[in-house]
Amino acid sequence: MIEIYMLVQLVAIADCGTMSKAAEHLHLSQPALSRTVNKLEDMIGVKLFERGKNKVELNDNGRLAVELARKIIDDNNALTERVRAFDLSHRTISVISCAPAPLWQLVPTLSEQFPDMKISSEMKYHEDFLNELTNGSCQILVTPFEVSEDNIICKRFFEEQLYLSVPPAHPLAGYDEVHFSDLDGETMLLFSDLGFWHEVNHKHTPNTKYIVQSEYDALDELIKASALPSFSSSVTLKMPQHGNRVNIPIADDAAKATFYCCWRKEDNKRFKGLAKWLDDARGDTF
Amino acid sequence: MIEIYMLVQLVAIADCGTMSKAAEHLHLSQPALSRTVNKLEDMIGVKLFERGKNKVELNDNGRLAVELARKIIDDNNALTERVRAFDLSHRTISVISCAPAPLWQLVPTLSEQFPDMKISSEMKYHEDFLNELTNGSCQILVTPFEVSEDNIICKRFFEEQLYLSVPPAHPLAGYDEVHFSDLDGETMLLFSDLGFWHEVNHKHTPNTKYIVQSEYDALDELIKASALPSFSSSVTLKMPQHGNRVNIPIADDAAKATFYCCWRKEDNKRFKGLAKWLDDARGDTF
DNA sequence: CACAATTACGAGGGTCGTAAAAATG
DNA sequence: CATTTTTACGACCCTCGTAATTGTG
Numbered sequence: 257m258i259e260i261y262m263l264v265q266l267v268a269i270a271d272c273g274t275m276s277k278a279a280e281h282l283h284l285s286q287p288a289l290s291r292t293v294n295k296l297e298d299m300i301g302v303k304l305f306e307r308g309k310n311k312v313e314l315n316d317n318g319r320l321a322v323e324l325a326r327k328i329i330d331d332n333n334a335l336t337e338r339v340r341a342f343d344l345s346h347r348t349i350s351v352i353s354c355a356p357a358p359l360w361q362l363v364p365t366l367s368e369q370f371p372d373m374k375i376s377s378e379m380k381y382h383e384d385f386l387n388e389l390t391n392g393s394c395q396i397l398v399t400p401f402e403v404s405e406d407n408i409i410c411k412r413f414f415e416e417q418l419y420l421s422v423p424p425a426h427p428l429a430g431y432d433e434v435h436f437s438d439l440d441g442e443t444m445l446l447f448s449d450l451g452f453w454h455e456v457n458h459k460h461t462p463n464t465k466y467i468v469q470s471e472y473d474a475l476d477e478l479i480k481a482s483a484l485p486s487f488s489s490s491v492t493l494k495m496p497q498h499g500n501r502v503n504i505p506i507a508d509d510a511a512k513a514t515f516y517c518c519w520r521k522e523d524n525k526r527f528k529g530l531a532k533w534l535d536d537a538r539g540d541t542f
Numbered sequence: 543m544i545e546i547y548m549l550v551q552l553v554a555i556a557d558c559g560t561m562s563k564a565a566e567h568l569h570l571s572q573p574a575l576s577r578t579v580n581k582l583e584d585m586i587g588v589k590l591f592e593r594g595k596n597k598v599e600l601n602d603n604g605r606l607a608v609e610l611a612r613k614i615i616d617d618n619n620a621l622t623e624r625v626r627a628f629d630l631s632h633r634t635i636s637v638i639s640c641a642p643a644p645l646w647q648l649v650p651t652l653s654e655q656f657p658d659m660k661i662s663s664e665m666k667y668h669e670d671f672l673n674e675l676t677n678g679s680c681q682i683l684v685t686p687f688e689v690s691e692d693n694i695i696c697k698r699f700f701e702e703q704l705y706l707s708v709p710p711a712h713p714l715a716g717y718d719e720v721h722f723s724d725l726d727g728e729t730m731l732l733f734s735d736l737g738f739w740h741e742v743n744h745k746h747t748p749n750t751k752y753i754v755q756s757e758y759d760a761l762d763e764l765i766k767a768s769a770l771p772s773f774s775s776s777v778t779l780k781m782p783q784h785g786n787r788v789n790i791p792i793a794d795d796a797a798k799a800t801f802y803c804c805w806r807k808e809d810n811k812r813f814k815g816l817a818k819w820l821d822d823a824r825g826d827t828f
Numbered sequence: 829c830a831c832a833a834t835t836a837c838g839a840g841g842g843t844c845g846t847a848a849a850a851a852t853g
Numbered sequence: 854c855a856t857t858t859t860t861a862c863g864a865c866c867c868t869c870g871t872a873a874t875t876g877t878g
Contacts, residue, residue, distance in 0.1 A: 258621065259547065261545065264543075299622070300621075302625055302629040304625075321625045328617050331610070332614055334610070335544065335610045338610060339586050339588055339590075339603050339606055339607045340586065342602070343589075346602065
């Protein structure tokens with residue numbers, strides 16, 4: 257029987273050019289390689305190398321064998337990876353959300369409903385967003401728009417309203433509401449991973465300078481310490497507040513988003529509990 | 543490192559259903575199998591079986607692993623076969639001829655010109671005949687027609703004339719020539735592997751009964767012993783004759799064939815000697 | 829009690845490394 | 854003489870088989 261370790265040694269010789277180099281590369285002695293090669297030739301019944309007294313070189317047979325061996329080795333390594341990935345995918349629920357706020361509620365709920373599953377969440381938003389769900393990159397997708405496709409279940413999650421957050425001394429602090437146009441050109445503090453909101457801001461306040469901070473705690477400190485305006489939302493306002501800030505709703509339509517929770521129809525049975533939670537909790541959660 | 547023998551054992555369990563059956567099938571003990579499976583699971587880091595105290599059964603991970611393993615094992619076996627075949631094809635010149643007579647001269651000549659090559663010859667004739675050459679089934683093809691294609695070299699070989707061979711007492715024995723129409727409906731002795739001539743006969747004497755014999759020596763005996771007519775040709779007439787027979791040329795055009803020797807243009811250099819032999823020997827050989 | 833899988837232990841095969849030999853540029 | 858491959862020999866790892874154990878139908 258030809259074993260994998262033989263093919264690995266064969267390929268190493270092909271890659272390194274000489275047996276000595278290959279032996280070093282494999283942390284093996286030359287004799288070991290030499291024997292393996294001879295054994296391979298015996299088993300296949302065909303010479304794989306042209307032998308000079310002082311050198312060996314692959315012949316046509318050998319080159320073919322190396323080519324085939326590479327594929328077998330790759331497939332063999334892929335077996336481990338694929339089985340692991342398959343297993344993981346059956347023990348993991350992947351969530352992709354267009355914005356951070358939905359994850360704050362959704363991830364804990366999923367952890368509770370699926371105690372022996374790992375919940376993996378990711379935040380991103382792009383043109384081909386829906387594809388993340390259909391191509392299997394995630395089991396649950398949170399979108400800022402309603403989805404009506406045959407194979408996808410889509411349930412309304414909640415609405416988030418964007419606020420401007422400023423110190424009391426700020427010129428805009430007295431207003432009852434503001435517009436994106438009031439903010440364009442300002443310098444603002446911004447959390448880097450806003451996903452969907454990131455695009456909204458760029459579209460409506462193209463001239464605003466953002467001081468982006470990816471560490472949430474550091475951003476918190478910055479907001480407390482500086483007089484620069486920042487964003488908050490109907491969701492963050494219900495969480496423990498930091499500092500002394502005035503929060504003013506942004507009146508534009510674009511500052512209000514409705515999030516939807518989507519999954520594939522084939523997972524409907526699995527997420528029956530989640531569907532119920534979405535129906536029930538819609539009103540009182542936020 | 544996952545080795546082939548492990549995958550073989552895994553697949554055997556999947557095929558046989560239980561470890562005991564698999565062990566028997568592999569001429570191995572159950573403990574050996576049990577250990578290999580545990581080792582595989584350790585290395586992959588994933589459970590492959592659902593374990594009852596008294597039984598093991600593949601789970602989803604296991605089924606995937608088995609599927610991948612099968613392919614690896616197949617590829618691994620194929621490596622040996624493919625390298626052997628590749629090597630053989632480089633040490634063999636395959637000739638396919640539409641009729642037997644060309645091989646009688648061609649094969650010895652090739653053996654002489656390529657002393658360390660194995661000459662393999664086959665006789666067949668069908669619609670897609672030329673394809674045998676272009677698809678690599680052979681390096682040399684003998685056709686009953688001239689070939690003029692860009693990638694194929696075609697050289698005239700020789701002409702063969704078909705004769706009717708009858709005992710002196712036969713009604714046709716006195717004729718200077720006969721036609722296929724004279725033979726239609728007769729019962730004749732025939733060598734089974736006539737290739738191209740077989741089709742010619744069937745076309746022009748559809749009502750003739752043939753007593754087909756595939757052993758050449760046996761046919762020889764039959765011809766000597768019986769009074770039935772048989773075929774001979776300009777080629778066989780130059781070989782030692784058997785029995786006391788009258789040979790009468792068949793006058794139809796179809797009873798005369800010109801053979802051509804063809805090979806791929808890329809082999810032209812290789813067969814330079816053969817080309818010269820065909821040019822030189824054309825006149826005197828037959 | 830028959831059957832299936834696992835655990836324990838000793839035997840044997842095979843691969844490995846070290847050392848030495850042979851051959852080349 | 855350095856470099857490279859091959860051969861020889863002994864050590865060790867690892868797989869295997871036998872036998873005993875556990876658990877089930």
